[in-house]
Amino acid sequence: MKAGDLGELALRNLREAVLRNSLTTLGVAVGVASLVAMLSLGVGLQELASKRLSNSGLFDTVMVMPRRNMQTMRRPAATAVPVKEAPALDDDARKTMERLPNVVEVYPQIRFPTEVRYNGNPYSTIVAGVPDSARGNGAYDGIQGSFFSGPNADEAILQIEFAKDLSEQTAGLIGKELVVRYAERQALPPQGGTGDGSGNDMSGAGGGFSIVPREKKLRIVGIIETEPAAGFGGFGSGRLLIPLEVASTLRAAQVNDLRDAVRATNGKPAYASLTVRATSPSQVEPIETAIKNMGFGTFSLLDATRNLRLFFTIFDLLLAIFGSLALAVATLGIINTLVMAILERRREIGILKALGAADRDVKQLFFVEAGVMGLFGGVLGVGFGWFIGRALTWGTNIYLHRQNLPSAHVFSVPWWLVLSAIAFAVIVSLAAGLYPATRAARLNPVEALRYE
Amino acid sequence: MTTGNGVAVRAERVSRHYEMGAALIRAVDDVTLEIRAGEFVALLGSSGSGKSTLLNLMAGLDRPTGGAIFANGRNLSELSSFELARYRSRTVGMVFQSFNLLPRMTLEENVELPLRLAEVDRGERAPRVQEALERVRLEKRLSHRPSELSGGEQQRAALARALVNRPTLLFADEPTGNLDSATGESIMLLLKEIQQKLGMTIVMVTHERPLAERFANRIAALADGKLLTDGVKS
Numbered sequence: 276m277k278a279g280d281l282g283e284l285a286l287r288n289l290r291e292a293v294l295r296n297s298l299t300t301l302g303v304a305v306g307v308a309s310l311v312a313m314l315s316l317g318v319g320l321q322e323l324a325s326k327r328l329s330n331s332g333l334f335d336t337v338m339v340m341p342r343r344n345m346q347t348m349r350r351p352a353a354t355a356v357p358v359k360e361a362p363a364l365d366d367d368a369r370k371t372m373e374r375l376p377n378v379v380e381v382y383p384q385i386r387f388p389t390e391v392r393y394n395g396n397p398y399s400t401i402v403a404g405v406p407d408s409a410r411g412n413g414a415y416d417g418i419q420g421s422f423f424s425g426p427n428a429d430e431a432i433l434q435i436e437f438a439k440d441l442s443e444q445t446a447g448l449i450g451k452e453l454v455v456r457y458a459e460r461q462a463l464p465p466q467g468g469t470g471d472g473s474g475n476d477m478s479g480a481g482g483g484f485s486i487v488p489r490e491k492k493l494r495i496v497g498i499i500e501t502e503p504a505a506g507f508g509g510f511g512s513g514r515l516l517i518p519l520e521v522a523s524t525l526r527a528a529q530v531n532d533l534r535d536a537v538r539a540t541n542g543k544p545a546y547a548s549l550t551v552r553a554t555s556p557s558q559v560e561p562i563e564t565a566i567k568n569m570g571f572g573t574f575s576l577l578d579a580t581r582n583l584r585l586f587f588t589i590f591d592l593l594l595a596i597f598g599s600l601a602l603a604v605a606t607l608g609i610i611n612t613l614v615m616a617i618l619e620r621r622r623e624i625g626i627l628k629a630l631g632a633a634d635r636d637v638k639q640l641f642f643v644e645a646g647v648m649g650l651f652g653g654v655l656g657v658g659f660g661w662f663i664g665r666a667l668t669w670g671t672n673i674y675l676h677r678q679n680l681p682s683a684h685v686f687s688v689p690w691w692l693v694l695s696a697i698a699f700a701v702i703v704s705l706a707a708g709l710y711p712a713t714r715a716a717r718l719n720p721v722e723a724l725r726y727e
Numbered sequence: 728m729t730t731g732n733g734v735a736v737r738a739e740r741v742s743r744h745y746e747m748g749a750a751l752i753r754a755v756d757d758v759t760l761e762i763r764a765g766e767f768v769a770l771l772g773s774s775g776s777g778k779s780t781l782l783n784l785m786a787g788l789d790r791p792t793g794g795a796i797f798a799n800g801r802n803l804s805e806l807s808s809f810e811l812a813r814y815r816s817r818t819v820g821m822v823f824q825s826f827n828l829l830p831r832m833t834l835e836e837n838v839e840l841p842l843r844l845a846e847v848d849r850g851e852r853a854p855r856v857q858e859a860l861e862r863v864r865l866e867k868r869l870s871h872r873p874s875e876l877s878g879g880e881q882q883r884a885a886l887a888r889a890l891v892n893r894p895t896l897l898f899a900d901e902p903t904g905n906l907d908s909a910t911g912e913s914i915m916l917l918l919k920e921i922q923q924k925l926g927m928t929i930v931m932v933t934h935e936r937p938l939a940e941r942f943a944n945r946i947a948a949l950a951d952g953k954l955l956t957d958g959v960k961s
Binding site for chain 2: 276277279280284287291622623625626627628629630631632633634635636719720721724
């Protein structure tokens with residue numbers, strides 16, 4: 276039979292027992308809705324977690340250190356083996372890293388102790404340089420005030436706890452000025468006459484350095500509730516944040532400068548560590564491998580992202596299994612409906628066969644009926660599932676609002692889920708129709724015609 | 728279409744036995760019968776004589792347990808299920824005692840059904856349905872459902888459905904069994920008219936000897952699954 280005729284006859288048959296077939300279709304819809312609701316919740320939570328973590332900058336960055344730094348953390352081997360000289364983490368290395376595929380930016384981590392003067396009072400804290408790319412960082416979503424107006428602006432963002440130290444009325448701090456007192460590092464001319472003597476080196480490597488007290492006036496532009504975690508080991512633990520460009524021009528003495536001063540270097544200025552930001556967390560692994568091959572030590576939260584992915588895969592799987600239980604029950608409904616239809620339409624099947632219907636035609640007819648119920652059930656179920664999701668999000672946000680927490684999208688119905696759920700409903704329905712359809716096709720026409 | 732030498736269907740030592748528990752039912756037992764193209768043959772017998780079973784075997788609705796049935800030059804028992812369905816669709820038309828129209832379809836849809844199964848193009852269907860219904864004089868009842876028709880009209884509609892695919896063989900199983908004598912006679916006259924006008928081969932099962940003698944060219948009498956007599960009417 277032609278597909279069009281098959282479809283027409285199937286729809287006609289479904290219309291004949293409209294109540295029973297509607298209830299069966301509704302059963303499929305409830306099953307699909309349960310599956311869609313469960314999976315959408317899983318997807319929504321995964322997206323929420325991924326977005327928050329991705330915004331934090333923890334998962335798309337690689338921290339790079341000179342290899343020697345890593346070695347000093349280990350206990351020396353019993354038998355001393357001469358170690359090949361590690362490459363310097365200098366500007367050349369930085370440029371090479373910037374050229375690696377999928378690298379967005381490479382920047383040094385600048386963090387130094389300081390004394391802040393505000394209203395004539397001194398406050399000790401740590402200053403951290405923030406790259407301009409952090410502007411789109413989710414950590415600054417809830418900022419009071421604004422982000423730095425530019426990469427070279429003499430502005431500061433305060434962490435809320437530090438802001439509270441400065442004033443009880445934190446909101447009043449925005450627009451005010453404070454003075455940062457810090458120790459500037461000035462390179463000494465190298466012994467033996469090497470070095471440019473400009474004092475613009477990054478670690479004072481080569482010929483040592485002197486410390487000069489300096490002051491810098493900054494305008495407070497923002498206050499953040501949470502401590503931005505981006506660039507672990509970098510500006511993460513800073514309580515006073517300034518643009519990275521400004522921080523680097525200050526040439527402030529950093530914690531590791533003393534250690535580097537006593538180490539022998541090749542005379543070229545070097546960084547204590549660099550942060551490499553990738554286009555996405557999935558690109559972290561190849562970048563990390565490439566940097567390791569360059570001879571540097573690296574650290575990333577790649578394993579943590581792997582575990583997160585594993586967790587959500589298992590979470591989604593469990594949700595899908597629970598969601599599928601209702602669909603499994605609906606499958607039994609389809610089988611029951613079609614088996615009943617065979618009993619009711621036994622004589623009709625006999626007539627069809629007497630008129631020339633092949634076994635295949637009868638089988639296809641029942642298959643199409645099952646498929647149509649699955650299709651309608653799937654579409655209806657996705658609608659129900661979406662509605663359940665909206666209700667869940669609405670309820671969750673009311674609860675979050677009462678807890679003084681920002682609203683969140685805990686539910687997401689992506690297109691792939693819509694299409695997959697409908698396709699799954701049709702496939703499950705066809706599978707459910709397999710037995711009844713085969714049974715109908717095998718009916719002996721003579722016996723079927725005799726059936727009253 | 729014939730099997731050769733003008734033979735439309737030939738049953739050669741055909742048997743159809745059923746096992747019911749320990750008992751073996753010989754519904755048709757070693758029957759040999761040849762039906763020539765254009766003949767009107769009546770299979771006559773009492774209830775349980777095996778006449779309907781033999782008709783079903785010749786119509787390709789059932790398969791023999793022994794012997795062979797030749798139609799279209801091919802042994803029906805050797806055909807696959809699909810080929811047998813095609814034989815029923817393209818070569819055979821069937822009329823039943825209880826009409827067997829699908830109650831939820833209109834007359835037009837019922838008559839169109841064999842065309843759908845034979846995958847006839849949509850454009851060709853409507854004129855053929857019209858032609859078949861005109862032949863049985865029901866062309867004005869296209870949109871009626873079977874329940875809105877009398878018994879005689881339902882059997883005429885069933886006849887139109889059997890003719891719509893232009894078969895060469897028409898098998899009728901007690902076509903007047905559910906009708907009063909007057910209506911039954913009108914159906915028999917219609918069958919006769921169709922046989923004469925279209926040159927169609929008709930095999931009719933009946934238990935009414937007068938009806939068989941009046942309308943059939945030839946009567947094959949069966950009893951207990953065996954062919955008793957096979958002869959052209961005098």
